[in-house]
Amino acid sequence: MSCPVIYTDLDGTLLDHDTYGLDRAGPVLQAILARGIPVIPVTSKTQAEVQLLCQGLEINGPFVVENGAAIWVPQTWGLSRPTGSATAAGYWCHVLGKSRGYIRGLLAGLAGEWSGRFHALSDMSVRQVCAVTGLDEFSARRAQARHYSEALLWLGSATDRMGFVQATAELGLQVVEGGRFLHVLAGGGKGTAMRWLHQKICRDLYADAISIAAGDANNDLELLEAADHALVVRSPVHEPPKPHNHPKLYISRLEGPAGWAEGIQHIIKVIDQEKGHGRFLSERQHHYAAQSG
Ligand SMILES: [Mg+2]
The missing domain is CATH 3.40.50.1000 (HAD superfamily/HAD-like)
Incomplete structure (x- = not known):
């Protein structure tokens, strides 16, 4: 039908x-x-x-x-x-996609070079998530409950962001630009x-x-x-x-x-x-x- x-x-x-x-x-x-x-x-x-x-x-x-x-x-x-x-x-x-743990493992390798320029949503306090997203506390916790991707708040310049996207792609990860976050996934x-x-x-x-x-x-x-x-x-x-x-x-x-x-x-x-x-x-x-x- x-x-x-x-x-x-x-x-x-x-x-x-x-x-x-x-x-x-x-x-x-x-x-x-x-x-x-x-x-x-x-x-x-x-x-x-x-x-x-x-x-x-x-x-x-x-x-x-x-x-x-x-x-x-x-x-x-x-x-x-x-x-x-x-x-x-x-x-x-x-x-x-692969697990968030796998993705975080690869991102950890970039943390030195790109230090201070991204903040993972799952590493933020609930209060920080509320401030960035406008969500209430319960909704913020649900937003943090990721299993197959990592959401990053980009803090660096737009040019740096392009370099970072390139570096993550070289690790076999996909970066998707959402309304508020860079979403990193490994498959899907x-x-x-x-x-x-x-x-x-x-x-x-x-x-x-x-x-x-x-x-x-x-x-x-x-x-x-x-x-x-x-x-x-x-x-x-x-x-x-x-x-x-x-x-x-x-x-x-x-x-x-x-x-x-x-x-x-x-x-x-x-x-x-x-x-x-x-x-x-x-x-x-x-x-x-x-x-x-
Ligand atoms: Mg949308």
Whole structure:
């Protein structure tokens, strides 16, 4: 069965960059979920953060955490559990990245040369995390609970940051620039995780599922480029990312959650029209076939 599946970034896309609220996306999200269209968060946030958020938003399906280093799927959602995946609290977890301990081990080798120029989120006090992110204490602790990536606050110059990214790449690590942090991972990525999950959804649930990706920043480029439909949500704080030659790209006029609502409504309408058109064509073809027979 054909079904749209929405893969969405959270901060700055579905959620407001400053308040972390749904804003004007709320009613559209409710309508989308009521139609049975899966909304799958793909985010730099942790499992602890996203699971709680999903409960609040009544999103009951899978989610992708830590910039695509791990995928969490409810065991009752209808996807077969891959061998070797861990289970916890009614979910199974497919891990694409290496552990945070492995990443920290490699980063320790850079600490001398780049001393004083980055501060790992997990090394900060809860109070420091609150100050940097604007989160409350409980949310800050959940943000620190990383398993397959390390988030770094960059304190040096922009030129130094380029050198640091290069040095980490030489160690085989990936650096993704998020809204507030540099995220370091060793395997996975938002696009890689989305492709893996979407293939599984096509195989186990909806044979011709249509993927829609929504994002507001450069760390969403890989995600946007991997999807059938791409929604770039405008940001109040930076330029929109520019997916390369995407055939079905929509850039919102509005910013943040309001732009998410605008863009998702537009894309779902396009998909509904295409489906309607397809039905019309097949009915007409059927009619001609009946006449000629
Ligand atoms: Mg974002």
